[in-house]
Amino acid sequence: MSESDLERDFVKECEHRGWLAVKLNLKGYRGWPDRMIIGPLGQVRFVELKVPFGRLSPSQEVVHDLLWQRNIKVHIPTRGEDFERIFE
8 A cells, every 4th residue: 555545545534534634735844744634623633644664754753853842743654444543
C-alpha cells in the first residue's frame, strides 16, 4: 500500500466518522504533518501518514518535536488498523 492509498483510506474513515480531514500544504513551512483533523466536538489531531517502515524527513522531525514541546501529539498511522487510536 502506498502513502497516497493510506491517506485516501484515512480521509474516507474521517468522513465516515464525521471528522474534517484538512490537508496541510503550508508554503514556506516544510515538515508539517499531512493532515489536521477536526472532530464533531471540536477535537483536533495532527496526522502524519507513513507506510510501514517509512521514515520521517529531517524537517518533519523538527516540526514534530516543536509540536511535542507544546504537548501536541502527532499520530503516525502506518496501516488502517492504526486509525482507531486516533479517534479515541
